[in-house]
Amino acid sequence: MDAxxxxxxxxxxxxxxxxxxxxxxxxxxxxxAANPGCLLFYRMGDFYELFFExxxxxxxxxxxxxxxxxxxxxxxxxxxxVPIHRADEYLHRLIALGHRVAVCxxxxxxxxxxxxxxxxxxxxxxxxxxxxxxxxxDSLLDARRNNYLAAVARARGSPxxxxxxxxxxxxxxxxxxxxxxxxxxxxxxxxxRLEPGEIIVSDALYGDPELAPWLRSLPAxxxxxxxxxxxxxxxxxxxxxxxxxxxxxxxxxxxxxxxAAAACITYVERTQLGQRPPLSPPTREAPDATLLIDQATRxxxxxxxxxxxxxxxxxxxxxxxxxxxxxxxxxxQRLAAPLTDSxxxxxxxxxxxxxxxxxxARRNTRERLKSAPDLARSLARxxxxxxxxxxxxxxxxxxxxxxxxxDSLLRSGEIPPELAEASAALRRPDPxxxxxxxxxxxxxxxxxxxxxxxxxxxxxxxxxxHRALRDESRRVIAALQARYADETGVRALKxxxxxxxxxxVEVSAQHGDRLMAAPLNATFIHRQTLAGQVRFTTxxxxxLEAKIASAADRALGIELDTFERLSARVTAAAADIKxxxxxxxxxxxxxxxxxxxxxxxxxxPEVDASLDFVIExxxxxxxxxxxxxxGGPFVANDCDLSPPPPPYPPAQAGEGERRKGEAGRIWLITxxxxxxxxxxxxxxxxxxxxxxxxxxxxxRRARIGVVDRLFSRVGAADDLARGRSTFMVxxxxxAAILNQAGRRSLVxxxxxxxxxxxxxxxxxxxxxxxxxxxxxxxxxxFATHFHxxxxxxxxxxxxxxxxxxxxxxxxxxxxxxEVMPGAADRSYGIQVAKLAGLPPAVIERAxxxxxxxxxxxxxxxxxxxxDLPLFSAAPRxxxxxxxxxALAAVIAKLSELHPDEMSPREALEALYALKAQAAEK
Ligand code: ADP
Ligand code: MG
Numbered sequence: 001m002d003a004x005x006x007x008x009x010x011x012x013x014x015x016x017x018x019x020x021x022x023x024x025x026x027x028x029x030x031x032x033a034a035n036p037g038c039l040l041f042y043r044m045g046d047f048y049e050l051f052f053e054x055x056x057x058x059x060x061x062x063x064x065x066x067x068x069x070x071x072x073x074x075x076x077x078x079x080x081x082v083p084i085h086r087a088d089e090y091l092h093r094l095i096a097l098g099h100r101v102a103v104c105x106x107x108x109x110x111x112x113x114x115x116x117x118x119x120x121x122x123x124x125x126x127x128x129x130x131x132x133x134x135x136x137x138d139s140l141l142d143a144r145r146n147n148y149l150a151a152v153a154r155a156r157g158s159p160x161x162x163x164x165x166x167x168x169x170x171x172x173x174x175x176x177x178x179x180x181x182x183x184x185x186x187x188x189x190x191x192x193r194l195e196p197g198e199i200i201v202s203d204a205l206y207g208d209p210e211l212a213p214w215l216r217s218l219p220a221x222x223x224x225x226x227x228x229x230x231x232x233x234x235x236x237x238x239x240x241x242x243x244x245x246x247x248x249x250x251x252x253x254x255x256x257x258x259x260a261a262a263a264c265i266t267y268v269e270r271t272q273l274g275q276r277p278p279l280s281p282p283t284r285e286a287p288d289a290t291l292l293i294d295q296a297t298r299x300x301x302x303x304x305x306x307x308x309x310x311x312x313x314x315x316x317x318x319x320x321x322x323x324x325x326x327x328x329x330x331x332x333q334r335l336a337a338p339l340t341d342s343x344x345x346x347x348x349x350x351x352x353x354x355x356x357x358x359x360x361a362r363r364n365t366r367e368r369l370k371s372a373p374d375l376a377r378s379l380a381r382x383x384x385x386x387x388x389x390x391x392x393x394x395x396x397x398x399x400x401x402x403x404x405x406x407d408s409l410l411r412s413g414e415i416p417p418e419l420a421e422a423s424a425a426l427r428r429p430d431p432x433x434x435x436x437x438x439x440x441x442x443x444x445x446x447x448x449x450x451x452x453x454x455x456x457x458x459x460x461x462x463x464x465x466h467r468a469l470r471d472e473s474r475r476v477i478a479a480l481q482a483r484y485a486d487e488t489g490v491r492a493l494k495x496x497x498x499x500x501x502x503x504x505v506e507v508s509a510q511h512g513d514r515l516m517a518a519p520l521n522a523t524f525i526h527r528q529t530l531a532g533q534v535r536f537t538t539x540x541x542x543x544l545e546a547k548i549a550s551a552a553d554r555a556l557g558i559e560l561d562t563f564e565r566l567s568a569r570v571t572a573a574a575a576d577i578k579x580x581x582x583x584x585x586x587x588x589x590x591x592x593x594x595x596x597x598x599x600x601x602x603x604x605p606e607v608d609a610s611l612d613f614v615i616e617x618x619x620x621x622x623x624x625x626x627x628x629x630x631g632g633p634f635v636a637n638d639c640d641l642s643p644p645p646p647p648y649p650p651a652q653a654g655e656g657e658r659r660k661g662e663a664g665r666i667w668l669i670t671x672x673x674x675x676x677x678x679x680x681x682x683x684x685x686x687x688x689x690x691x692x693x694x695x696x697x698x699x700r701r702a703r704i705g706v707v708d709r710l711f712s713r714v715g716a717a718d719d720l721a722r723g724r725s726t727f728m729v730x731x732x733x734x735a736a737i738l739n740q741a742g743r744r745s746l747v748x749x750x751x752x753x754x755x756x757x758x759x760x761x762x763x764x765x766x767x768x769x770x771x772x773x774x775x776x777x778x779x780x781x782f783a784t785h786f787h788x789x790x791x792x793x794x795x796x797x798x799x800x801x802x803x804x805x806x807x808x809x810x811x812x813x814x815x816x817x818e819v820m821p822g823a824a825d826r827s828y829g830i831q832v833a834k835l836a837g838l839p840p841a842v843i844e845r846a847x848x849x850x851x852x853x854x855x856x857x858x859x860x861x862x863x864x865x866x867d868l869p870l871f872s873a874a875p876r877x878x879x880x881x882x883x884x885x886a887l888a889a890v891i892a893k894l895s896e897l898h899p900d901e902m903s904p905r906e907a908l909e910a911l912y913a914l915k916a917q918a919a920e921k
Contacts, residue, residue, distance in 0.1 A: 023121045025072060031104055035126055037222075038102035039094065043124060047081040048103070055080045061097055062090055088139040091130055095140060098220040100131040129271040132220045133198025136173050136277070136381050143325035143374065145332060146171045150196035151263035152187065153229055154205055155256045163210075168260035169194055172268060172277045172384075174329070174376040175578050179257045180285040185294070185740060188214065192295035193336045198222055200267050202229040224267065231255050234262035241265045242281060250281040257284070277384045278574045288708060291338040291692055296733050297712040301685055302622070304332060315686055318622045319695065321595045323370045325377075326581060327588025334589065338692035340706050345607045348590075348694025350416035353604055355594030356696070361412055362598075365405060365591045372401040375581035383571050389445040389454035389563070395570050395577065396437035402426040402580040403434075405587060418586070425583035428576040433569055440566060449563050452556040463558040470551035473544050477503060480540065488520055495541070501527055502545045505536040593695045600624075602696035605687070610705035611664050611743065613641035613688075613779050617700030620683035621690070624698060635676070635817035636700065639684050641665045641746075641779040644798055663743055663798060664705075664779030666772055669819065670787055671804035672828035674835075676817040677783035678714075680804065681748045684781060685712055688746055707779075708744040711737045715751030715761075731764075738771050747772060747780040754785070757912030762786045773799060790823035842901075849896060856889075890917050 021029070028051060032040050039058060041048035050058045051069075059066035059080040068076040082090045094101055104126045113122040133149030135141050150169040157163045165187040170177040182190060191199070198220045206215060206223035215221050227233075235258050238247045247253065253261070261282050268277065299307065306313040316335055322328045339345050355362040373394035381387040382395070406426035409415055415423070442456045457464055481495040490511045497503050504527060507515060512534030515524045524536035570577065596602065600621075617636035624634040643662040669677050687697045688707050713733045734752055741747050752768060753761030765786055772780050773796045782789075793799045803824040805816040813831035830846050838846075897910055 021072070022070075023119065027121050027124060031102075031124065031126060035102040035129070038100045038129060040126075041082065041087070041091075041101055041103045043084075043103075043105045044081075046084050048084065048087055049079055049081045051077055051079050053078075057099070058082075058090075058094065061099070062093055064090075088137065092140050095130060095132050095135065098132060100129060100222070102126045103128045103130060126273070128273065131198055131222070131271050133196060133200075133222075134172055134268060134271045135197070136377070136384060136386055138374075138377065141173055141377070143377075144328035146176070146194075146329050147173060148194050148196040148198075149264060149267065150191065150194060150199045151229075151260045151267070152199060152201050152205065153231075153256055153260040153263065154208075154211075164256060166254070166256040166260040167191070168257070168264045168282065169196060170264050170268070170279055172272075172279070173380045174326075174581075175277070175279050175380060175574075177261075177264075177279045177282045178285050179253060179261050179282045180287065181254060181257055182287055185736075186287055186292065189292045189294045191218065192298055193290075193293065196220075200224050200228070200263055202226050202263075222267075224263070228263045228266045229259055230262075231259045234258040237262040237265055238282075241269070241276060241279075247282075251284060253282070253284065272384060275384050277380055278571075278578070280578070288340055291340055291689070291707060292709040293689075294711070294736070297710055298336075300712045300714055301682060301689075303335060303689070313622065313626075315622055315689075318625050319593070319596055319690070321592040321599075322588045323366055323592070324372055324584065324588045325374045326585040327369070327592060330582075330585040331589045331592065334693045335689070338689050339694070340692065340708050342607045342609055342706055345692055345694055345706075347416070347418050349604055349607075349696070351418040351590045352593045352597065352694065352696060354416050354419060355591050356597050356604075358412070359598070361408075362591050362594050364408055365587055366595065368401055368405050368408070369584065369588050369591070371397065372584055373398050375399075375402075375577060375584065379570065379574055379577050379581065382567050383574055385567075387567060388447055388449050389441065390447060392437055392454075392563070392566055392570070393441055393445055396434050396441065398581065398584070399429045399431065399434035399577065400438075402429065402584055403431060405584070419590070422583040422586045425579040426587075427580075429573055429580050430576070433573055436569065437566060440562060449560060450556070452552075452559050455559045455562050460558055460562065463555055463562075466551045466555040466558065470548050470555060473548040473551065477541070477544055480544075484538075487523075488515060490514070501535060501537065503537070503541045504528075505538065505541070506533050507536075508533055597696035600698060602690075602698050603701055605691035605697045605699070605702035605704055607691050607704050607706060611643050611662060611779065612703050612705045613639065613664060613684075613746070614701075614703045615639040615684060615687055615699050616702070618683055618687055618702070619698040620679050621686055621698045623679050623683075637680055637683075637817075637819040639667065639680075639781070639819070641667060641781070642705075663777035665798045665800050666769065666780040666782060666796070667800050667802050668769065668789055668793065669781065669783045669802045669804065670785070670790060670824040671783075672806055672813065672815075672824065673785070673832045675804035675806055675815055675824075676819075677804055678750050679817075680819055681750050681781045681783050682712070685710060685746060685748050706744065707746045709741065710746050710748075711741055712748040713737065713750065713752060715754035734764075734768060738768065738776065741772070741776040741778045743777050745776065745778040747776070747778050749780065749782045751783055751785065757909060757916050759916050760912070762788055765789060766792065769799065770796070787823060890914055893917065 028040075028042055031042070032051075032054075039050060039054045041050065043049075049055075052072075055066060055078040058064070059078075062080075062082075064080050064082070066078055066080050069079040070077055091101060104124050106122045107125045107127075108123045110122050113120050130140075133147065135147055141147055148169045148171050150167060153166045153168075155164045155166075162183055164181060165184065166179065166181050167187055167190055168177075168179045180186075180190060199215075199218060200222045201215065201224070203223045203225060205211060206221065234255070235247055238258060238261055239245060242250075244250075247258065265279075268279075269275075293301075293303075298304075302314045304314050304316045305311055311317050316332055319335070320328060320331055322331050339348075355365070375394060375398035378387065378391035378394035378398070382391050403426065406423045409419060409423040409426075440455055440459050442454050445454045446452070455463055457467070477495055481493065484495070484505060485491055485493045488507075488511070490507050492508060493511075494506045495503060496506050505515075505524060509529075509532055512529065514520060515534070515536055516526055523538055525538065526534070527537055528535040597604075616638050618639060619634050619636050627634050641664045643664050669680065671677050683698070687699055687702055688704055688710065690697045691702060691704050692707065713730065715730060730752065734749070737747055737749075749768070753763075753765035765782075765784055766789060769782060769789065769792055772778060772782075790801045793801045801821065801823045802819050803822050805818040805820055806824075806828060807814040807816060808828075808831070811831070811834075813828045813835065830843060830850060833846065834843050893910075893914060899907065902910065
């Protein structure tokens with residue numbers, strides 16, 4: 001057999017000596033060359049084999065043994081193999097690592113090849129390219145997440161102008177297809193939101209110095225030759241895919257948008273080898289339709305995963321009460337892209353409110369949804385001819401569940417528009433499809449159609465006949481066994497089956513001779529002698545075998561035909577089924593959010609076009625749940641970032657003027673470590689996200705003027721634990737905020753300036769707040785341990801000081817987690833250190849040092865911040881401390897240090913402080 005033949009002759013063979021390439025190797029090299037950039041899974045018998053570099057890459061990535069097979073041009077050929085039955089699992093791992101795989105199958109029976117001559121090679125061809133962004137199999141996909149393929153196209157701006165980008169993205173497993181035009185920041189935010197499984201760009205863009213560093217930081221970016229991104233042919237390629245005369249029927253798109261969309265389509269066609277999976281016509285996502293959240297903010301707020309990369313502990317995990325995979329995907333999508341249109345947001349709130357108030361409807365709907373299968377993904381597989389019998393069953397059950405849900409919604413009378421729409425979509429698929437599937441499909445279904453047995457008995461007369469014949473023959477074989485046992489007198493004689501011999505008679509070794517001697521040897525033909533058994537065939541068995549095989553073949557043929565017919569029927573109704581699938585997801589998300597609201601006591605937020613931001617009794621949705629597990633209460637807190645009432649700007653200005661000048665407040669939150677500052681900051685951002693995604697919120701009451709951009713940053717010191725952030729990153733990120741935040745933005749800054757020496761940090765924080773207040777004019781929360789900053793409130797009318805209350809009790813600090821107006825009196829660092837278990841001697845010593853430092857501080861130039869003019873370019877004249885005094889101070893500081901007891905970080909900080917002090921003279 002081909003599979004057992006060496007791919008090239010072994011060492012001693014004449015071919016190797018001559019450096020000749022064997023026919024199989026020739027075929028391999030040809031196929032490999034036709035699929036550049038892919039690992040080639042080359043089918044040989046029951047294995048996919050990988051050769052040469054592919055083998056090295058795969059064996060390393062998969063941890064499988066690297067062997068060698070024969071020689072090529074005088075050198076060993078590295079090889080490793082993946083057994084067919086585990087191929088999905090290995091594919092999954094390779095894809096997850098960002099590899100692309102070309103699956104090459106034998107496209108004819110090896111017996112056929114043999115007919116052409118003993119040396120001929122079995123025909124093979126690539127049947128599929130598996131890439132991270134174009135998967136459809138459940139085993140390769142995460143049921144709870146969308147898997148997007150995205151394409152980025154760029155139009156360079158004229159000199160001095162910013163480049164524009166078009167982003168197109170689709171999920172072939174669910175048919176979603178969208179386009180957007182963005183500036184660079186918008187593009188990056190979108191990629192962060194979508195987390196595409198694969199991004200395609202032109203070779204030129206991939207090598208562009210402006211984008212290369214970013215592109216290379218993303219997983220699975222595939223550069224393509226320029227033809228895929230050819231703007232001139234884009235419209236034509238798109239309309240061909242959707243079989244329409246012009247894409248204008250989908251809306252008017254810019255050439256740049258069409259280019260990105262066509263690149264997606266072309267890539268799909270190439271990877272699916274010409275198949276055209278059903279896609280919704282592309283729709284445009286307006287740049288301001290969703291709340292813009294950049295990558296750092298998403299990570300920092302732990303929206304869909306924690307900083308450690310876990311789903312558990314994220315906001316998504318805390319709020320996900322969906323009962324279907326499609327619902328879970330939609331929830332993740334909505335969380336990633338909160339809306340900015342207050343009317344659309346209210347519509348979602350209306351729908352959630354409906355299920356909050358009607359517990360019965362909520363329970364019923366959720367109960368029904370639980371049994372609804374993943375319609376969208378089954379549909380997609382059927383359409384690309386990768387589906388199986390269970391996918392047909394999923395369509396049957398999904399259509400049924402959809403109709404039932406629509407009925408029950410209809411019975412409930414008046415329902416909000418969002419639900420009425422969903423209900424209409426649920427009825428769209430033709431019930432006859434579901435009925436036909438129900439009558440055709442058996443109870444128990446195999447995973448693969450080629451295993452047969454999925455068509456119900458009684459559905460097809462011809463099928464039933466062949467099956468009867470097949471089963472009858474099996475009974476005849478059983479009878480034969482009894483007869484042979486009689487005839488031979490061997491009680492333990494068995495008729496068995498395997499793939500090599502087919503049906504055969506087996507007796508134990510001691511009886512073998514009897515069957516091999518006359519007269520029995522006329523009937524029993526010896527085939528095999530094993531250690532314990534001897535095997536024979538008979539003419540009768542051979543005949544029966546042929547009968548069974550042909551009956552089984554015919555039965556399977558009929559089943560496969562039936563499958564194709566049903567599949568075609570489903571494919572023809574794909575558009576309707578897809579809409580029903582989406583409606584099921586909407587119902588799931590809506591009831592899940594209602595369930596969450598009831599279970600966790602969330603309130604319906606008001607979202608409007610103002611710049612208000614009023615949260616009463618707000619809680620952190622994740623921390624609250626974590627505390628609840630330990631039985632601890634979460635202390636609710638208020639927040640009000642609304643623009644202060646007039647007079648500001650001057651009362652004499654007209655209403656229009658006033659509104660134009662209107663801007664939200666900045667809250668400056670001070671308080672010791674562990675008081676709850678970070679929690680408080682994040683909870684307010686999360687409440688805004690929840691409100692705008694259409695969820696109720698963990699608060700007694702919330703009124704939010706739509707936020708269009710959300711920024712959140714943490715000072716570098718907090719980040720050091722993760723070992724990836726530095727002061728530089730902190731500053732780059734802060735710069736991005738100061739450059740981008742506008743009046744509608746919400747900005748969360750947590751301990752900015754902490755990653756450097758005290759005076760540096762304080763100055764940066766100081767200037768940052770001034771800039772937010774004067775230039776960005778956004779709503780903001782700023783947590784800090786620099787008390788000095790509270791002095792700014794005297795100068796900045798929209799800056800509000802708040803502090804997290806702590807109580808000192810018998811020398812210990814007690815955290816009350818209550819946010820109140822005012823400033824922290826001090827930082828309680830030593831008390832916190834004591835709580836943390838620092839040795840008493842160290843605590844006592846620290847107190848002494850603190851007292852000394854505080855005494856010194858009174859004469860230090862840090863005082864006098866109150867006089868610092870806003871945005872003053874000219875540095876204030878120093879109070880001229882004498883050089884000797886500075887020197888003495890540095891020496892005094894030095895003598896206080898205990899290098900052996902310092903962490904590297906503390907040492908570095910001390911060094912900075914000393915340097916700063918030395919520079920002061
Ligand atoms: P900070 O940023 O001020 O150092 P954190 O926000 O990190 O403090 O909070 C420290 C811990 O205090 C949290 O892990 C949480 O367990 C607890 N905590 C914070 N806020 C609250 C609250 N409002 N109610 C109850 N516990 C809280
Ligand atoms: Mg903190």
